[in-house]
Amino acid sequence: MQNLTPIPELFVSSESAEKLKNEAADLPSWDLSARQVCDLELLMNGGFAPLKGFLGEADYDSVVENMRLSDGTLWPMPITLDINDSFASTVEPGQDIALRDSEGVILAILSITDKWVADKSREAEKVFGADDIAHPAVNYLHHKAGKVYLGGPVVGIQAPVHYDFRRRRNTPNELRAYFRKMGWRKVVAFQTRNPLHRAHQELTFRAAKETQANLLIHPVVGMTKPGDIDHFTRVRCYEAVLDKYPQSTTSMSLLNLAMRMAGPREAVWHGLIRKNHGCTHFIVGRDHAGPGKNSAGEDFYGPYDAQHLFKKHEAEINVEMVDFKHMVYVLEKAQYEPIDEVEKGMTVLNISGTELRRRLSEGLEIPDWFSFPAVVKELRRTRPARHKQGFTVFFTGLSGSGKSTIANALMVKLMEMGGRPVTLLDGDVVRKNLSSELGFSKEHRDLNIRRIGFVASEITKNGGIAICAPIAPYTATRRAVREDIEAFGSMVEVHVSTSLEECERRDRKGLYKLARAGKIKEFTGISDPYEEPVKAELVIDTEYAEVDNCAHQVILKLEQMGLIAG
Numbered sequence: 001m002q003n004l005t006p007i008p009e010l011f012v013s014s015e016s017a018e019k020l021k022n023e024a025a026d027l028p029s030w031d032l033s034a035r036q037v038c039d040l041e042l043l044m045n046g047g048f049a050p051l052k053g054f055l056g057e058a059d060y061d062s063v064v065e066n067m068r069l070s071d072g073t074l075w076p077m078p079i080t081l082d083i084n085d086s087f088a089s090t091v092e093p094g095q096d097i098a099l100r101d102s103e104g105v106i107l108a109i110l111s112i113t114d115k116w117v118a119d120k121s122r123e124a125e126k127v128f129g130a131d132d133i134a135h136p137a138v139n140y141l142h143h144k145a146g147k148v149y150l151g152g153p154v155v156g157i158q159a160p161v162h163y164d165f166r167r168r169r170n171t172p173n174e175l176r177a178y179f180r181k182m183g184w185r186k187v188v189a190f191q192t193r194n195p196l197h198r199a200h201q202e203l204t205f206r207a208a209k210e211t212q213a214n215l216l217i218h219p220v221v222g223m224t225k226p227g228d229i230d231h232f233t234r235v236r237c238y239e240a241v242l243d244k245y246p247q248s249t250t251s252m253s254l255l256n257l258a259m260r261m262a263g264p265r266e267a268v269w270h271g272l273i274r275k276n277h278g279c280t281h282f283i284v285g286r287d288h289a290g291p292g293k294n295s296a297g298e299d300f301y302g303p304y305d306a307q308h309l310f311k312k313h314e315a316e317i318n319v320e321m322v323d324f325k326h327m328v329y330v331l332e333k334a335q336y337e338p339i340d341e342v343e344k345g346m347t348v349l350n351i352s353g354t355e356l357r358r359r360l361s362e363g364l365e366i367p368d369w370f371s372f373p374a375v376v377k378e379l380r381r382t383r384p385a386r387h388k389q390g391f392t393v394f395f396t397g398l399s400g401s402g403k404s405t406i407a408n409a410l411m412v413k414l415m416e417m418g419g420r421p422v423t424l425l426d427g428d429v430v431r432k433n434l435s436s437e438l439g440f441s442k443e444h445r446d447l448n449i450r451r452i453g454f455v456a457s458e459i460t461k462n463g464g465i466a467i468c469a470p471i472a473p474y475t476a477t478r479r480a481v482r483e484d485i486e487a488f489g490s491m492v493e494v495h496v497s498t499s500l501e502e503c504e505r506r507d508r509k510g511l512y513k514l515a516r517a518g519k520i521k522e523f524t525g526i527s528d529p530y531e532e533p534v535k536a537e538l539v540i541d542t543e544y545a546e547v548d549n550c551a552h553q554v555i556l557k558l559e560q561m562g563l564i565a566g
């Protein structure tokens, strides 16, 4: 049964908030991570009701083991405040702490009741089904979350401020009030982290029709799966599709949830959150909130596990599940139909997410039967064809291997082609400007390379070409730089594999002689390591090729990867 009376929030009145804010200025304070800000927002506005704060140890144990709070209430997801060791050593149960956003604004006060070191492997096994870092939430748990958890009730001072799409963001009570005002007694919610194409429009429209309910498109704009299309683009896409629905029965609201990609448990969680937002029905699809493949290349969850778990707890969630029909385009009928209803002999068309990404990156046509022109236009603006995107060519190799010479030749060739600005971040040049205070210890080399990676990733993000030519002797650091860059475009690692003997024979700067004589310490190849890349996109040996030819090899590689038009 739908209940549209206001849901309890954790906020105090604005008068008390002002007072508390002043008092809180003297409290120890914790700067919330992006995920914690999302969690706190939904705690404070009632999206996570009946939770009154971050879970204490007994509730946490019970949620992890049984999907229930210790009083027996169904709650599948541990909402915990993880902190680092150094902050943990300064606070104890019984104390109040201020919770601040990334700009230092005090959002809430937490009264600590519990402080404990979590068994993260158990949490991973029980909540996410496997202690495998291929699962984004398990990776987060082990590599981003702090070791110590704090629990206790929260007093809300102010909601996190959002400057984007303000009119599309609604608290549970705002949505409840809207449904009340509109007389919407039945509301079916559609959760999504992807742009809506025709198949989604068709299935949501059908779900609403079949249940005789109004439709709430309720996309997640907090944190979704790494690699997803950013929410700015997605919201513009959703807005472009909204006029395809009957206006009087459909609404769209943004949910600042940090997803965990926990499949079945996540589906139950999503249902409870939608109940709090005044919905009566919820669409659960195949592989709902699926995290992708595990380290062995298998799916973490069965395709219908989420539907089964939801169904099992449907009465308690108090939201009816509408199972997602996999919609396909039937060519002969020129319309979408659920796959299980398609007559034999018909031609069924479908484009997978991977195929869509390929078509976007290669600038290929995306047919009208698949999506709406306005949606495709938005996607193309964000994901231009690969030959229009920024990228980084990252040379690595010993001192004197020829990196800088080839990098310079490559820069000139790319500038001759035109189209994108080219920036050369040569090892020596960077050391004179960006990293002038650094030496050659492992720590300093890593810092130097991470700085180069940061600049290269910004250039890549903004559609330019960055050419980097440091020694970059450590595999792990090169991998970290790759991650930074690949968030925005391609990274082409080029190993200039000229042998140590040849570099030393050339000794163009006379450094090897000094290094052999012990006059330069920590010299790469002589008294410091060089870890050879195993997965470079290209290996160039300068002993057997002219500079011009070496640079040309890179150009051919870029062409092959679709980064420059042939």
Ligand code: PPS
Pocket (backbone or CB within 6 Å): 398, 399, 400, 401, 404, 427, 428, 431, 440, 444, 445, 446, 448, 449, 469, 470, 471, 472, 473, 509, 511, 520, 521, 522, 523, 524, 528
């Ligand atoms: S690193 O390891 O990537 O941070 O090194 P990088 O910034 O590319 O700097 C390498 C240039 O500094 C000179 N140089 C040394 N290289 C290696 N080890 C030691 N100890 C050292 N001391 C000075 C050297 O000229 C390198 O230039 P390239 O262009 O690579 O020959």
